[in-house]
Amino acid sequence: MAKFIALVRNENLKLRRRKTIWVMLVLLLVFSLGYTAIIGGLTGMFDTLFSDGNMPFEEFCDEQIEGCKGWLANAEDPEDAESARIDLLFYKTLKEIGSDWDDWRYTTGIVHEYAKQATAGSSEAADELKAMIDANDYKAYYRRQIAENERMYAAVSGAADAVNEGLRYCLEHDIEPSSENWKYNTAMRMGGFSFRLVMHRTAGDASSSQYESDLNDYSVAKYRLEHNVRVNPASSFQRNLLNFGGEYADTNSRFWDTARSSVSLVSVVGLFGIIIAAGMVAAEFGKGTVKFLLIAPASRPKILLAKYCSLLLNMAMFLFALFFANLLFAVLFCGGGDLFLPILSVSGGVVRKSSPILRLLGLYLLDGVGTVATATLAFAVSSLLRNSGAAVGVSMLVQFGGNLINTILSMARADWGRYLIFANINLSNIQSGSSYFPHQTVGAAMFVVLLHMAVFLLVAFDAFDRKEV
Amino acid sequence: MNNEMKTPVLQIRHLDKTLGNRRILKDVSFETYSGEVFGFLGPNGAGKTTTIKIAVGLLMLDEGDIRIAGYDLKRQFEQAMALVGGIVENPEFYGYLSGYENLKLYARVHEGVTEERIREVVHLVGLDLRIGEKVSKYSLGMRQRLGVAQAILHRPRLLVLDEPTNGLDPAGTKALRDIIRRLAHEEGISVLVSSHLMSEMEMMCDRVGIITDGVLQSVKSIEEMVSATAPDSVTYLLHVNDALLAKTLIGAVPEDCLRVADDRTLEVTVPAEGAEETLADVNASLVKNGVRLYTVVHRENRRLEDVFIELTKGGDQIG
Numbered sequence: 207m208a209k210f211i212a213l214v215r216n217e218n219l220k221l222r223r224r225k226t227i228w229v230m231l232v233l234l235l236v237f238s239l240g241y242t243a244i245i246g247g248l249t250g251m252f253d254t255l256f257s258d259g260n261m262p263f264e265e266f267c268d269e270q271i272e273g274c275k276g277w278l279a280n281a282e283d284p285e286d287a288e289s290a291r292i293d294l295l296f297y298k299t300l301k302e303i304g305s306d307w308d309d310w311r312y313t314t315g316i317v318h319e320y321a322k323q324a325t326a327g328s329s330e331a332a333d334e335l336k337a338m339i340d341a342n343d344y345k346a347y348y349r350r351q352i353a354e355n356e357r358m359y360a361a362v363s364g365a366a367d368a369v370n371e372g373l374r375y376c377l378e379h380d381i382e383p384s385s386e387n388w389k390y391n392t393a394m395r396m397g398g399f400s401f402r403l404v405m406h407r408t409a410g411d412a413s414s415s416q417y418e419s420d421l422n423d424y425s426v427a428k429y430r431l432e433h434n435v436r437v438n439p440a441s442s443f444q445r446n447l448l449n450f451g452g453e454y455a456d457t458n459s460r461f462w463d464t465a466r467s468s469v470s471l472v473s474v475v476g477l478f479g480i481i482i483a484a485g486m487v488a489a490e491f492g493k494g495t496v497k498f499l500l501i502a503p504a505s506r507p508k509i510l511l512a513k514y515c516s517l518l519l520n521m522a523m524f525l526f527a528l529f530f531a532n533l534l535f536a537v538l539f540c541g542g543g544d545l546f547l548p549i550l551s552v553s554g555g556v557v558r559k560s561s562p563i564l565r566l567l568g569l570y571l572l573d574g575v576g577t578v579a580t581a582t583l584a585f586a587v588s589s590l591l592r593n594s595g596a597a598v599g600v601s602m603l604v605q606f607g608g609n610l611i612n613t614i615l616s617m618a619r620a621d622w623g624r625y626l627i628f629a630n631i632n633l634s635n636i637q638s639g640s641s642y643f644p645h646q647t648v649g650a651a652m653f654v655v656l657l658h659m660a661v662f663l664l665v666a667f668d669a670f671d672r673k674e675v
Numbered sequence: 676m677n678n679e680m681k682t683p684v685l686q687i688r689h690l691d692k693t694l695g696n697r698r699i700l701k702d703v704s705f706e707t708y709s710g711e712v713f714g715f716l717g718p719n720g721a722g723k724t725t726t727i728k729i730a731v732g733l734l735m736l737d738e739g740d741i742r743i744a745g746y747d748l749k750r751q752f753e754q755a756m757a758l759v760g761g762i763v764e765n766p767e768f769y770g771y772l773s774g775y776e777n778l779k780l781y782a783r784v785h786e787g788v789t790e791e792r793i794r795e796v797v798h799l800v801g802l803d804l805r806i807g808e809k810v811s812k813y814s815l816g817m818r819q820r821l822g823v824a825q826a827i828l829h830r831p832r833l834l835v836l837d838e839p840t841n842g843l844d845p846a847g848t849k850a851l852r853d854i855i856r857r858l859a860h861e862e863g864i865s866v867l868v869s870s871h872l873m874s875e876m877e878m879m880c881d882r883v884g885i886i887t888d889g890v891l892q893s894v895k896s897i898e899e900m901v902s903a904t905a906p907d908s909v910t911y912l913l914h915v916n917d918a919l920l921a922k923t924l925i926g927a928v929p930e931d932c933l934r935v936a937d938d939r940t941l942e943v944t945v946p947a948e949g950a951e952e953t954l955a956d957v958n959a960s961l962v963k964n965g966v967r968l969y970t971v972v973h974r975e976n977r978r979l980e981d982v983f984i985e986l987t988k989g990g991d992q993i994g
């Protein structure tokens with residue numbers, strides 16, 4: 207055992223005295239910084255730049271009032287003129303009551319509703335609304351909305367209750383309808399998805415994937431309210447960039463989205479792992495140092511195993527360096543306030559709560575398995591052919607060409623493709639449900655990957671043991 | 676040298692090796708003993724390096740049996756290899772590491788090699804001042820010295836050196852020869868040296884095994900080898916003005932012992948016993964009969980080189 211540790215230390219010394227590995231480490235940190243800065247920092251900045259929230263609300267109202275006056279003066283038909291009058295009253299009222307950008311009376315549209323009713327001449331409704339506005343009584347507004355929904359959806363059984371679920375929750379828990387209030391937003395999401403679920407059931411497609419996705423969203427929203435798990439949404443610009451879905455998507459927090467998406471940099475670790483592995487055996491033969499290596503009181507399998515362990519250790523070092531760098535930069539660019547904000551994940555309507563740091567670590571380890579598998583392949587080819595170019599080529603094909611093969615096989619309905627390594631190395635995708643073949647599970651994929659690795663290692667050890675130097 | 680008194684260190688028995696469809700080694704058997712330098716001689720491609728590579732575990736043997744200090748190389752590989760040090764072909768090191776780091780790599784996998792031992796060995800091969808430099812900056816001679824340092828670092832019982840004087844200057848060769856002889860004769864190491872430089876072998880080795888075409892021709896001590904071929908006759912080259920005339924005038928020597936090399940050179944072979952007296956008679960009769968005798972040259976005795984060339988049927992055979 208002492209001798210084996212000595213062999214591993216030797217391999218580590220050989221790797222660390224070379225500049226390559228340090229260049230790789232620095233590149234990894236630079237990528238991490240760049241990626242996190244763009245996803246976390248820049249997108250947040252863009253949102254601030256392009257939102258009109260910077261303008262004082264009163265100034266905004268004055269501008270709109272002037273615009274509406276011009277519009278009214280040039281209106282061509284009565285309908286157009288009425289629209290202009292509604293808007294004019296809308297902005298005048300907003301200014302009068304001293305509303306602001308995130309005032310519920312502006313964001314819910316109650317003032318607009320009042321302006322519409324008043325302009326149309328239905329003074330009873332207009333007076334009712336004005337009373338709510340002046341009294342700042344959002345509860346009354348909730349009640350009015352609920353009654354209105356009950357009238358509107360009376361035809362479909364359960365629809366009114368579903369759509370009112372969020373409103374009732376807000377009414378009961380005294381939640382102010384501000385766009386800045388995550389509880390209000392989440393309650394609205396809950397109502398929206400609840401309504402969609404009723405619609406699915408009415409249409410008889412309660413087994414569709416859309417139903418499941420809506421059920422998941424509904425469950426997450428409900429869980430948040432019941433367990434008081436705050437949401438701190440990513441900027442809309444960032445959501446679009448990361449393709450995380452529209453404004454209804456539940457994204458936990460800007461910090462989390464940034465940290466989570468930076469897991470994709472693990473593929474860079476995979477690339478570096480391939481390059482290191484490809485050189486480990488081939489370079490010894492190429493430079494003739496293999497004789498130095500083998501004239502030692504250690505069996506060849508022991509020597510090769512030491513090399514493999516050194517490879518794994520160094521890849522683990524890369525993975526942890528990337529993990530900590532991404533975490534650090536995500537805190538730097540998105541703030542550390544959400545570092546411990548629990549992360550919700552959902553499957554089949556069952557919500558699980560986890561710590562973002564542990565969850566992130568889990569994602570790194572899941573994706574790490576795939577990178578170790580491709581590096582193992584490079585190691586095996588290096589040992590078999592003693593050619594690092596071939597080893598890099600073959601492994602890169604698996605890592606970066608694998609998805610093309612998956613696409614072709616799944617399109618050709620060749621279901622056996624699920625047993626190939628290509629369909630199984632991306633474990634985090636399989637976990638999040640976006641696998642190429644239906645019903646793939648992380649456990650099964652891990653088994654397929656480990657089986658492949660076992661074959662690669664057998665080839666590597668057999669070739670190295672037989673080789674005459 | 677009394678081999679019965681020494682213990683065998685390397686025992687090679689009935690070694691056979693086929694690479695591709697060429698049989699490289701055919702039933703090679705020999706032993707080396709502690710305290711001796713064993714020279715392994717043969718032309719290029721005769722199987723020297725193949726034998727050495729098998730002995731240090733770089734190649735696998737097809738047939739036969741190798742023991743190092745009693746440990747079977749096949750079944751007790753690690754115990755056997757712990758007692759072997761060696762350089763095979765050129766000493767290859769990690770160029771981006773320093774000489775010291777290269778030795779450190781090697782020291783780690785052997786038990787009981789201390790920092791002090793490393794310094795001692797570095798001093799022995801005279802690399803003290805350059806040991807911290809990267810090996811890529813070393814000359815071939817310096818690498819060769821580092822190779823020797825690495826090979827003896829763990830005090831092996833068997834030291835295997837494949838063409839160790841390659842690339843060394845005369846002073847380096849002499850230093851290496853002294854180190855090798857000292858290691859064997861004072862520290863009792865068994866040294867196996869391969870070479871095609873016969874004169875080198877003659878100065879360094881106690882016993883010599885000659886291999887050609889994968890067959891071990893003979894194993895003899897240097898003394899045996901030279902005396903076995905010691906001359907019973909001596910040949911002189913006589914430079915004269917007329918070789919043909921001279922040949923007819925010599926009566927002291929039978930005619931079949933005279934040979935005209937060219938018209939001014941006569942070869943005279945006389946029995947080793949009393950050779951000088953016989954030659955004096957020959958000279959006297961020539962001078963008396965008016966032949967002008969310019970010089971007389973004593974042709975070199977047969978040395979190891981001649982034995983080698985004779986055994987290997989005239990020099991290098993490649994292929």
